[in-house]
Every structure is written in structure tokens, then in C-alpha cells.
Amino acid sequence: MYPNWILQRARLTPTRIALKFEQESWTFEQIKDISVKRAQQLIALGIKRKERVAILGPNHPQSVFMMYACMHLQCEMVMLNRKLSKGELQYQIQDSEVSVVLVDDEDLELLPEQTTFLLFSDVEKIKVQEISINEEWSLEQTTSIMYTSGTTGFPKGVRQTVGNHQASALSSVLNIGLSEDDVWLCAVPLFHISGFSILVRSLLYGNQVKLYKKFDKEEAIHDIAYGEVTHMSVVAFTLERILHGLEQQNLKASPRFKIILAGGGPVPVNYLERAKRLGLAVSQTYGMTETSSQTATLSYEDAFRKIGSAGKPLFFNQIKIANASGPKNEGEILIRGPHVTPGYIGRFSEKSATEDGWLHTGDIGYLDEEGYLFVIDRRSDLIISGGENIYPAEIENVLMSHDAIREAGVCGMADETWGEVPAAFVVLKYDVSKEQIKEFCLTRLAKYKVPKQIYFVQALPRNGSNKLLRRKLKELL
Amino acid sequence: MYPNWILQRARLTPTRIALKFEQESWTFEQIKDISVKRAQQLIALGIKRKERVAILGPNHPQSVFMMYACMHLQCEMVMLNRKLSKGELQYQIQDSEVSVVLVDDEDLELLPEQTTFLLFSDVEKIKVQEISINEEWSLEQTTSIMYTSGTTGFPKGVRQTVGNHQASALSSVLNIGLSEDDVWLCAVPLFHISGFSILVRSLLYGNQVKLYKKFDKEEAIHDIAYGEVTHMSVVAFTLERILHGLEQQNLKASPRFKIILAGGGPVPVNYLERAKRLGLAVSQTYGMTETSSQTATLSYEDAFRKIGSAGKPLFFNQIKIANASGPKNEGEILIRGPHVTPGYIGRFSEKSATEDGWLHTGDIGYLDEEGYLFVIDRRSDLIISGGENIYPAEIENVLMSHDAIREAGVCGMADETWGEVPAAFVVLKYDVSKEQIKEFCLTRLAKYKVPKQIYFVQALPRNGSNKLLRRKLKELL
Numbered sequence: 001m002y003p004n005w006i007l008q009r010a011r012l013t014p015t016r017i018a019l020k021f022e023q024e025s026w027t028f029e030q031i032k033d034i035s036v037k038r039a040q041q042l043i044a045l046g047i048k049r050k051e052r053v054a055i056l057g058p059n060h061p062q063s064v065f066m067m068y069a070c071m072h073l074q075c076e077m078v079m080l081n082r083k084l085s086k087g088e089l090q091y092q093i094q095d096s097e098v099s100v101v102l103v104d105d106e107d108l109e110l111l112p113e114q115t116t117f118l119l120f121s122d123v124e125k126i127k128v129q130e131i132s133i134n135e136e137w138s139l140e141q142t143t144s145i146m147y148t149s150g151t152t153g154f155p156k157g158v159r160q161t162v163g164n165h166q167a168s169a170l171s172s173v174l175n176i177g178l179s180e181d182d183v184w185l186c187a188v189p190l191f192h193i194s195g196f197s198i199l200v201r202s203l204l205y206g207n208q209v210k211l212y213k214k215f216d217k218e219e220a221i222h223d224i225a226y227g228e229v230t231h232m233s234v235v236a237f238t239l240e241r242i243l244h245g246l247e248q249q250n251l252k253a254s255p256r257f258k259i260i261l262a263g264g265g266p267v268p269v270n271y272l273e274r275a276k277r278l279g280l281a282v283s284q285t286y287g288m289t290e291t292s293s294q295t296a297t298l299s300y301e302d303a304f305r306k307i308g309s310a311g312k313p314l315f316f317n318q319i320k321i322a323n324a325s326g327p328k329n330e331g332e333i334l335i336r337g338p339h340v341t342p343g344y345i346g347r348f349s350e351k352s353a354t355e356d357g358w359l360h361t362g363d364i365g366y367l368d369e370e371g372y373l374f375v376i377d378r379r380s381d382l383i384i385s386g387g388e389n390i391y392p393a394e395i396e397n398v399l400m401s402h403d404a405i406r407e408a409g410v411c412g413m414a415d416e417t418w419g420e421v422p423a424a425f426v427v428l429k430y431d432v433s434k435e436q437i438k439e440f441c442l443t444r445l446a447k448y449k450v451p452k453q454i455y456f457v458q459a460l461p462r463n464g465s466n467k468l469l470r471r472k473l474k475e476l477l
Numbered sequence: 478m479y480p481n482w483i484l485q486r487a488r489l490t491p492t493r494i495a496l497k498f499e500q501e502s503w504t505f506e507q508i509k510d511i512s513v514k515r516a517q518q519l520i521a522l523g524i525k526r527k528e529r530v531a532i533l534g535p536n537h538p539q540s541v542f543m544m545y546a547c548m549h550l551q552c553e554m555v556m557l558n559r560k561l562s563k564g565e566l567q568y569q570i571q572d573s574e575v576s577v578v579l580v581d582d583e584d585l586e587l588l589p590e591q592t593t594f595l596l597f598s599d600v601e602k603i604k605v606q607e608i609s610i611n612e613e614w615s616l617e618q619t620t621s622i623m624y625t626s627g628t629t630g631f632p633k634g635v636r637q638t639v640g641n642h643q644a645s646a647l648s649s650v651l652n653i654g655l656s657e658d659d660v661w662l663c664a665v666p667l668f669h670i671s672g673f674s675i676l677v678r679s680l681l682y683g684n685q686v687k688l689y690k691k692f693d694k695e696e697a698i699h700d701i702a703y704g705e706v707t708h709m710s711v712v713a714f715t716l717e718r719i720l721h722g723l724e725q726q727n728l729k730a731s732p733r734f735k736i737i738l739a740g741g742g743p744v745p746v747n748y749l750e751r752a753k754r755l756g757l758a759v760s761q762t763y764g765m766t767e768t769s770s771q772t773a774t775l776s777y778e779d780a781f782r783k784i785g786s787a788g789k790p791l792f793f794n795q796i797k798i799a800n801a802s803g804p805k806n807e808g809e810i811l812i813r814g815p816h817v818t819p820g821y822i823g824r825f826s827e828k829s830a831t832e833d834g835w836l837h838t839g840d841i842g843y844l845d846e847e848g849y850l851f852v853i854d855r856r857s858d859l860i861i862s863g864g865e866n867i868y869p870a871e872i873e874n875v876l877m878s879h880d881a882i883r884e885a886g887v888c889g890m891a892d893e894t895w896g897e898v899p900a901a902f903v904v905l906k907y908d909v910s911k912e913q914i915k916e917f918c919l920t921r922l923a924k925y926k927v928p929k930q931i932y933f934v935q936a937l938p939r940n941g942s943n944k945l946l947r948r949k950l951k952e953l954l
Contacts, residue, residue, distance in 0.1 A: 001834055160758065174650070
């Protein structure tokens with residue numbers, strides 16, 4: 001029996017600022033009042049408690065209030081990614097069998113045809129139906145569902161329970177500490193675990209979130225340099241933009257600023273060195289949707305002693321390496337702990353997320369003699385582009401659905417801005433232009449997944465059993 | 478599945494100082510090594526995993542190592558109170574059916590005759606038996622058992638599980654924050670929840686404990702004034718001694734010092750004002766053995782705005798008032814949350830600790846309009862003397878076992894040093910001196926429970942159904 005985080009936080013620290021967005025701010029009491037009202041409006045519109053609903057909206061307070069309203073109703077929230085194509089959203093809406101999509105007016109045009117939806121503005125207008133909000137949540141109840149691509153190319157809906165989120169937030173606080181005047185800058189999407197976990201922490205910790213509609217380099221630099229915020233979550237490529245901005249403007253991080261958590265792959269040494277000169281502490285982290293954010297974090301003191309490492313597990317977490325071999329005993333990274341998802345929904349609901357309690361990440365890595373994790377290869381073929389995970393199989397499936405394409409193979413290609421972007425190798429049945437293929441992809445894939453380069457080849461590299469060798473593709477680049 | 482705290486902490490921050498005692502200190506790695514060795518020595522001496530054992534020892538590192546050794550073996554530790562009489566210890570040893578008492582050499586003389594015991598020094602000498610230590614604990618497993626007197630006069634053995642201790646420590650960190658350089662001064666007994674919870678927090682938070690064998694005013698003043706420690710748990714009467722000492726020596730609290738948690742009843746306003754002048758932040762708390770320490774805490778910012786309040790519940794906790802009535806809606810204080818004991822052992826093992834998840838404390842209080850708890854009366858008859866709980870019924874039982882005593886009634890009497898001390902009203906069968914009665918008590922009760930004043934009376938105040946009216950006794954004082 002754990003308290004409803006939103007009610008409890010409003011009870012304990014009602015007058016503290018919970019959320020800032022542009023020129024406005026809200027206390028925990030106000031956030032509670034608005035979200036309870038929204039919950040009662042959702043009920044008036046026929047939403048049932050514990051129902052599964054989807055949410056689609058930008059990073060702004062109305063999305064936060066709608067999420068909290070769903071949490072009051074103990075609904076399972078499917079967090080839709082605004083960058084996806086209509087076809088991709090369609091898949092998730094169908095697979096999750098949500099009763100309705102709660103959609104911000106601004107995002108209505110993103111929805112596929114014939115979707116049952118409720119506009120945020122319609123919810124906000126309706127007369128409330130007075131219902132009582134449950135004071136308690138169980139650790140097992142599902143708070144959020146986020147789709148993550150699998151190696152098969154079919155995205156899987158990952159359950160994140162109250163217990164998962166809570167364990168993650170508590171483990172993190174035991175690692176980086178807590179002061180009541182901490183302020184988290186949230187410029188990552190709320191539909192991703194990187195963003196949503198900032199909201200969860202805010203409710204548990206009682207600290208303020210400064211929300212950006214989207215990442216704004218100038219504003220971020222200002223907030224970091226002038227102590228408006230104390231914490232931020234970034235991917236390496238955002239970090240570089242911040243470093244570059246601070247350098248150009250000859251600014252340093254405010255002494256009030258505590259730490260940047262950098263996820264989504266290792267941070268180049270050059271960035272770490274520049275950050276150090278700017279007085280900016282960077283902690284590298286390793287985590288994923290299935291672990292409700294961070295599972296390991298490298299403390300700043302170790303940043304230079306353990307370059308390339310993702311650090312040690314957080315307090316409640318365990319990490320081990322399966323089938324270790326090679327000079328460093330590398331193998332598949334397995335994770336265990338109360339932050340690990342109990343499983344999937346939809347077409348993968350039968351698939352267990354763990355074996356004997358251990359999540360098999362598919363990532364390859366090793367633990368050094370002091371227990372520091374080094375991730376060598378993210379899920380073998382995974383492409384990480386500006387912090388978004390892209391699975392080659394998903395793009396290949398789309399390419400091969402084109403009439404003119406016989407075979408397709410996709411791999412990551414280095415890119416100065418995004419870290420990596422997808423590149424495609426294609427065997428044609430008949431002539432078609434690269435532009436035609438890109439346009440075809442654009443109607444079916446989020447823009448960031450559309451191959452930036454397409455190469456026509458006679459055959460794809462395959463092994464004896466005809467399995468595509470994506471690593472060989474990289475060598476062709 | 479949660480990690481063994483000791484192993485995990487040693488893995489994450491092996492080189493941090495875990496414990497300081499007099500001139501010595503130990504890192505988390507060293508504490509882990511010593512406690513694993515002790516665990517293997519206990520096995521060599523025939524102790525089984527998950528067995529129930531008792532521990533009796535002073536506040537020094539060997540006691541800490543022995544407790545951690547028992548935790549490695551997932552033994553249920555009955556924490557014996559060193560201030561008890563042999564008869565009282567005998568009761569707890571029998572009631573808990575422990576296989577053995579692990580006793581510090583220094584405390585051997587405290588043990589009742591015919592107790593099966595192992596001396597710390599014998600454990601430390603024996604050759605280890607190599608066994609593996611369990612990496613994981615379950616939330617439900619019992620870590621410690623502490624006896625607390627009940628209104629019936631028979632002490633009850635309260636279970637404190639891994640989940641209870643963990644929830645308590647995590648709730649507390651969400652309230653008072655955390656820095657890795659926090660140092661807790663522990664001058665309260667380790668066999669009490671006030672002391673043991675400091676060890677638990679240290680393992681979870683990774684912070685240092687500075688352990689005192691017993692409270693030493695001069696040393697405490699030095700540590701607070703010179704920033705050797707950042708946190709301390711006290712009862713009001715200890716707080717006064719610290720204030721007095723700082724004032725006399727014209728010292729102030731170091732800016733590094735963060736907070737004193739003051740439990741065991743309200744802190745007089747005069748103390749709060751003096752503390753403020755000395756730059757010493759005081760947070761009043763309310764808690765008990767059944768809630769694995771704090772259940773509510775008054776933040777320092779509210780200290781003067783809410784004088785006399787024990788604050789708000791910690792994040793995972795709920796408090797409500799049963800059968801509220803009167804001008805302030807006062808009634809019995811009920812507590813709910815993951816920190817509440819699952820129940821008792823021994824003769825009370827059938828008795829449920831909670832009703833419908835709520836612990837009925839027997840304490841009387843109210844919640845003000847902002848949700849702050851005010852405790853009006855601790856368990857109606859409870860006497861709190863220098864932080865120790867004393868139940869009148871227990872003393873009355875002893876008095877009435879004396880041949881010459883027909884009836885006995887006990888209540889608390891104000892005392893400058895201890896806050897309260899017990900006073901007894903006695904109806905005699907035949908003449909006996911007050912000194913004889915005190916000596917009789919001394920062989921059967923801890924010294925602090927022996928009545929400081931004895932009054933001979935003709936009759937005791939009773940109600941219509943002959944129930945002793947202990948409040949009326951107070952009026953007789």
C-alpha cells in the first residue's frame with residue numbers, strides 16, 4: 001500500500017513550486033487540483049478507472065495535467081511518440097487496444113484516420129463528475145506503457161508499474177542525493193522514459209521541474225549558467241550543443257548547477273574535458289524503457305578514471321554478464337531489480353520480459369575488476385540517433401514492402417549532428433529513384449527513421465544460413 | 478528481490494568511510510569483509526541461516542559487525558536492551574525462543590542464569606566455515622525484533638522487516654534530503670530503533686556513522702560545533718544538555734551541521750528558541766518501534782509556526798485519527814504504510830498489529846487544518862523517561878507480586894533531568910519500608926523503571942467498574 005504520489009505530495013509540500021513553463025508556474029497543490037479536476041472530467045466523458053488509454057501531446061503543462069489525471073484514475077497510459085508516422089501510431093493504438101486517445105489539439109493532425117479520440121480542449125470544457133480519487137496505489141499497477149522497437153521490427157509495449165517507477169526514482173536519489181531546492185530541466189520528451197521519469201522524481205522528491213516545449217539551446221545555456229536549474233537529462237548530442245553554446249558565450253555552469261545525466265550511449269572524452277573546463281559535472285548513465293530509466297550511472301568523480309563506462313548499478317539494481325568470453329569477459333548485459341518491467345502488452349503479452357528475474361538486454365558489455373559497467377555495443381544493430389532508438393529491422397520491413405525492392409539492409413552511419421543516422425542498402429527488382437524510396441518511407445516511418453543515404457547493391461552480405469550481416473554493411477559505408 | 482544492503486553498499490562505494498568509533502574507522506568494504514567473516518564464524522559455531530538469535534552488546538563496532546553478520550545469514554535478531562533486569566531479559570529470551578544469545582564479553586554479567594550464549598570473543602576466535610552469503614533479501618523477511626512494553630505490562634516482540642526498514646529510510650531521505658558527505662552521530666542505543674535505524678540509513682545512503690559508546694556531552698558539542706557530524710537523533714533531554722553545553726562554551730553549531738531529529742515527545746519552545754540562537758536546526762519527530770522509527774517529522778521551517786506539532790507523515794506513510802471528537806477533532810492516532818510492522822512474535826504472535834492495514838497506536842492526537850499532527854498524549858499512561866518508554870502496568874505487576882502489597886498504581890512524575898520518572902501509589906497488607914520495596918523492584922526491573930517516589934495510600938482511585946484511574950493518580954502528586 002503506497003500513497004497516490006500526486007495527492008501525497010500536495011499534502012506534504014502544497015506551496016512548493018512543482019512546475020514551471022515559460023512565464024507560468026504551478027505549486028503541488030495547484031497541480032493536484034487541476035489534475036483531480038481533469039480526472040473528474042475524464043470520468044464525465046465516459047473514461048473508466050483502470051482503463052487503458054493513450055496520450056498524445058507536446059511537452060507542455062496540459063500534457064502533464066492529463067497524465068496526472070490518468071494516474072488519479074489508475075489508468076494505464078500508453079505514451080504515444082509524437083515523432084511517429086500515422087502508420088506507426090496506428091500499430092500502437094491497435095496493439096494496445098486503448099479505448100481512446102487523449103490528444104492535444106495541436107497534435108490532432110498526427111492521429112491516424114478513424115481513431116477514437118478526445119481532445120484536451122474538450123476534456124477541459126466538460127462539467128466535472130464528482131468522484132473520489134483513490135488514496136492508494138499498488139506497486140503492481142501499471143502506470144505507463146511505452147513502445148520500444150524490438151529486433152524483430154515490431155515495437156513492443158513495455159509496462160512500467162508504480163513499483164518500477166518508484167524503485168527507479170529512489171535508487172537514483174541514493175546515488176545522486178537530494179536537496180529540496182533541486183530543479184530539473186526537462187527538455188526531453190515526456191512520452192519517453194527520460195522525460196516521464198523526471199515527472200515521477202518530482203512527485204516523489206518534491207522538487208521543481210522546468211519544462212521546455214522542446215530543447216532550446218539558448219534557454220538551456222542561460223538556465224545552466226545562471227543557476228535557474230540544478231539537474232538535466234541529455235543525450236550526447238544535446239550535451240555537445242550546450243558545451244558549444246557555453247564556450248561561444250564565454251559562460252560557465254552556475255555553482256548551483258549540480259549534474260547533467262547523459263544517457264543514450266557513451267559521451268566522447270572530448271565532451272567530458274570541455275565540460276570540466278566549464279565547471280559542468282557530467283554523469284553518464286545506462287538505461288532503457290524496460291528499466292524505467294537509469295539502471296547504472298557513472299558518478300562524476302569517476303568520469304575521467306573510467307572513461308567510456310556507464311558506471312555502477314544503482315542501489316536496488318543488479319547487473320551481470322551472460323556467457324562472458326573474450327579478453328574482458330564480455331557478454332550480454334543482464335539486469336535485475338524492482339525497476340525492471342514485469343512484461344509487455346499486446347502481441348508480446350505472452351513473452352516474458354525476464355528469465356528467472358533477469359532482463360536480457362541484448363546489449364553487449366563487461367564489468368571491470370571494480371564492478372564498473374562498460375557497454376560495448378547497444379543491442380548489436382541498434383542505431384541511436386539524437387537519443388532516439390532505431391531498429392534496422394523496422395526500416396527494412398518498410399523498405400521491403402515497396403514493390404520495386406527485393407532485399408534491404410539497414411545500418412547506422414556516423415553523423416556529426418545526430419551521432420548516427422540510418423543508411424539503407426537495397427537490392428532492386430526494377431528501377432526506382434532514391435527520392436521515391438525516401439518518400440515512400442516518409443509516409444510510413446517517423447522522419448528520423450527514414451534512411452539518410454540509400455545505396456543500390458547487387459546483393460547483401462549474408463552468412464551461411466542466409467542471415468543478414470548488418471555489421472558487414474557498415475564496412476561497405 | 479532487493480539486494481543484501483551490506484554487500485551492495487560495499488560494491489557501490491567500497492572506499493567511503495562507513496563507521497567511526499573513537500580513533501578508528503572502517504570503510505564499507507572493510508565492514509563487509511569483517512561481517513562476512515563473522516557470519517562464517519557463526520555458521521562454524523552451529524548457527525543456522527534464518528535462525529532467530531538474540532544480541533546483547535554495547536554501542537561499539539563489534540556489536541555492529543555482529544548485527545551485520547546476522548543480517549548476512551538472514552537471522553531474525555532479537556535486540557536485547559542492556560538496561561533491563563535479568564528477569565526482564567529472561568522473559569524476552571524465553572518469549573522469543575531464540576536458540577542463542579550473542580553476547581559481548583562486557584555484557585555477560587547482564588545475562589540471566591542458564592542462558593545459552595556465545596561470547597563475541599569466542600565467535601571472533603573460531604575458524605571460519607566458508608559459505609556463500611545470499612545476495613538478495615525479500616521485503617518480508619524479518620531483520621530485527623525489538624520488545625516494547627504494552628499496556629498489559631507484558632512486553633511484545635515487534636517484527637521489523639527488510640521492507641519496513643527500507644521504507645522508513647527512503648521516506649526519511651525524501652523528507653530531509655541527502656548528500657554523500659552526511660555523517661550521522663549515533664549516541665542512542667543500537668538495540669533501540671532510534672539507533673539501529675541510523676545503521677540502516679548508513680547502508681542505504683552510503684553515509685558515515687560516528688558511533689558513541691554512550692552519549693558524551695563534551696564530545697557531542699565538539700562534533701556539532703566543529704562540523705564533524707551533520708545529523709543527530711536525540712530525545713528532548715539530550716537536546717537540552719547539548720544546548721546548555723554550547724551556551725556555556727559560547728559555541729555555535731557548525732554551518733556543516735544540518736539537523737537534529739528530536740523524538741520521544743514534544744520539544745519545549747524554550748529549547749527551540751535556544752537552538753535557533755545557536756544556529757541548530759531541530760526537527761521534531763514522532764515514531765515508535767512498530768513503525769521502524771520516524772512516521773511523522775516537523776520540518777525545521779515549520780518549527781515555530783507549528784510549535785508542539787510532530788509534523789506531517791513521511792512520504793510513504795498515512796496518518797488518520799480514529800473516533801475524532803472534541804474541539805480539535807482529537808482521537809486515537811492510526812498509522813499505515815510500508816514501514817508498519819507486520820506483527821509480533823511469541824505470546825503476541827496471534828495478535829494482529831494492524832486492523833485493515835492501520836496500526837492503532839493508542840496515542841491520542843489530532844491533525845490540524847493543514848495536516849500537521851499534534852500528539853496530545855502518548856498511549857494515555859505511557860511514561861517517557863530520558864527517551865525510554867515505561868508502561869505503568871509493568872511496574873504495577875512487579876509491585877503487586879510483593880507479599881506486603883495489596884494494590885499498586887503507577888504514573889509519571891515530572892523530573893528536571895529525565896522529563897518524567899515513575900511514581901508509585903501503594904496500598905499495603907502489612908508494614909514494609911519504601912526502601913525495601915525499591916530494592917525488591919531493583920531485582921526485577923531496569924533501574925529506570927524503579928519508582929523514584931513511593932506513596933502509601935488507603936485506596937487507589939478507581940472508576941465504577943473498578944478500573945484504576947491513573948490520571949487521578951497524577952492529581953495526587
